[in-house]
Amino acid sequence: MKSYAHRIERALAQAHEAGLDGLLVTPGPDLVYFTGYQPTAITERLTVLVLVAGRDPHLVVPVLERPDAEAADGVAAVTLADWKDGDDPYAVLAGLVAPRGRYALSDSAWAMHLLALQLAQPSVRCTSMTSTLPMLRAVKEEDEVERLAAAGAAADAAYEKIVGVRFAGRTETGVGTELARLLREFGHSQVDFTVVGSGPNGANPHHEMGDRVIRDGDMVVLDFGGLKDGYGSDTTRTVHVGPPTAGEQEVFDVVRAAQQAALEAVRPGVACQEIDRVARQLITDAGYGQFFIHRVGHGIGLTTHEPPYLVRGEEHTLVPGMCFSIEPGIYLPGQFGVRIEDIVTVTETGGRRLNNTDHGLRIVA
Known part of the structure; x- marks a missing residue:
């Protein structure tokens, strides 16, 4: 858990240096890197780790996938924010990001999730993780x-x-x-x-x-x-x-x-x-x-x-x-x-x- 927390801390420092307010991490290698969690299937249901300086990290996850998320090595270091089918997951996400905030978004994020976030929180701006934080995972432990x-x-x-x-x-x-x-x-x-x-x-x-x-x-x-x-x-x-x-x-x-x-x-x-x-x-x-x-x-x-x-x-x-x-x-x-x-x-x-x-x-x- 200590290693995952250190990675999050280091990533937020890099984000600050790049003029960003935080990171939005979707399923893929970035999510594994920060939490050890790899969903069994990447579906249309929203899963995203929200990293914002000065706030506890939150993992937005479908409630049906919560048990799998809780079993991941690094998830104990984050707060889970689950949602049920029929809820609006983008409202949950919008409540965790700062209005007018600028975030690095995982390159593997689905366009439908980004567009839905922009509808729920129009003032939020997202940029490519690789273009703004290219060295995020480059230095290995x-x-x-x-x-x-x-x-x-x-x-x-x-x-x-x-x-x-x-x-x-x-x-x-x-x-x-x-x-x-x-x-x-x-x-x-x-x-x-x-x-x-x-x-x-x-x-x-x-x-x-x-x-x-x-x-x-x-x-x-x-x-x-x-x-x-x-x-x-x-x-x-x-x-x-x-x-x-x-x-x-x-x-x-x-x-x-x-x-x-x-x-x-x-x-x-x-x-x-x-x-x-x-x-x-x-x-x-x-x-x-x-x-x-x-x-x-x-x-x-x-x-x-x-x-x-x-x-x-x-x-x-x-x-x-x-x-x-x-x-x-x-x-x-x-x-x-x-x-x-x-x-x-x-x-x-x-x-x-x-x-x-x-x-x-x-x-x-």
Whole structure:
């Protein structure tokens, strides 16, 4: 309970600095973060945590869902305000927010709830949580980092198993299905994605695995992750079916060097965009800049994509406890792609990898 109360206190301080009166937190990762409560189903019934400086936190919840809410770890730190079918839940909510107040609203909020609140309390103004409080969940507590490390280790174990299967002659879907099974075997409760991009399909960073049969001589991009004990994994390794050509090895070596250089640039006080710049400059200097077509990284926690984003223009500085991917890539249309991705956490002195499988070009059968 102490941790949840501390998170609420810290969030209200950030809101004050941003010129906000508070936060309106709807079902999704933000609500889990502040209360541990995740409704079994996100429905049309209003559920919202109201955080206002100087007032007790209130969770507006349908009365039929109150028992589930009361069982959540952090709900003891808030006051429940329930409502019954036939009541006006927006009148309840309107009574908890300040007239003419300005609030950060969860990005996952339903538009119907926001519009109904504006009818009940027209002077209230809402803004996107991510746009106004982008670092809300970015700095992880020690327990969160260790959960992310455990998720990363489970993904690593799945990788070590998948490279032992035969690739040549199997479809991308066949390999991806096996990879998803392995993630669950090693403790993932949810598999969010398994990208298997073979040969020319690897030049599409978000290729959806299909029926292409993997062949001898293919470069294969494996990008996979999900949730373990509520926290995300996300890693990418690129393997090759049989020995690579000199050109393929050259591209791989450039990506590997860029990924290592970006990791070595991680330290407290460095701007997020600097990590992107370091990797991008190395790839550009090698002559492949136009083929690196995405940001170098994204935050991870209760979801697999969240702030901070390591991209040009992001001037937030790195803080110990931030966790994010570092995943440079080179994508040659019609030929192949290469990407290497680790989750990294910022320490007091630099960066710590949470994925620890070999970074070399693994040869598979």
